[in-house]
Amino acid sequence: MLKVQEIREIIKLIDQSSIDEFTFESEGTKVKLKKNTVSVTPTVVAKPAVEESSAVKAEPTEAASPASAPVKEAAEQPAAQSPAADETLHQITSPMVGTFYQSPSPEAQAFVTVGDKVKNDSVVCIVEAMKLFNEIEAEVNGEIVEVLAKDGQLVEYGQPLFLVRQN
Structure with a gap:
């Protein structure tokens, strides 16, 4: 049976390689590793002028609410990751x-x-x-x-x- 440190080494090697999936079997033990191949592409959205943002806050619409929420989350994430x-x-x-x-x-x-x-x-x-x-x-x-x-x-x-x- 593989030790935790050996599994860590395998994970590091696979993470650094171009392999997307790895399976290892030995003496009835099976280890299967898959890389997370989902990629996220950041989108830059220009901030509206001050007059426009106050108008949006005064009269929110269904289209404005979902669009403004991801922008706030994207702006807050770098601040949380600064440490x-x-x-x-x-x-x-x-x-x-x-x-x-x-x-x-x-x-x-x-x-x-x-x-x-x-x-x-x-x-x-x-x-x-x-x-x-x-x-x-x-x-x-x-x-x-x-x-x-x-x-x-x-x-x-x-x-x-x-x-x-x-x-």
Whole structure:
């Protein structure tokens, strides 16, 4: 059976290659990985003049509401991602789809909290996938800056879980 670290290495290799799908079978164990090939193309929308925007707010229509909502979301996303843009911050990402847990059991304290120092082999959380509890390591030395996932939340492959300021 493959170890979690071996699966991580396979995921990294596939992520860096042009392969879209990978299947591995050994001794009754089967691992199948698929890349997320959906691409998002950003659309730039010019802001209307001040007089036009006040007119839209005074008399909203069905056509104006859906068009204005995505523009607001697109404008807010870069602001929310600005801490991740810091080059000294490392994202610890989920190596698999599963359920995120901050502690080894409901009664126990979280593995790490904001401000904790971690080493590359420090366990920072658990991701449960198919009744297997996989310990996720920090992979870098540094300090936890932000916890990006909530306890019990379903996480996707590659989803950022923590931000770490590297030493």
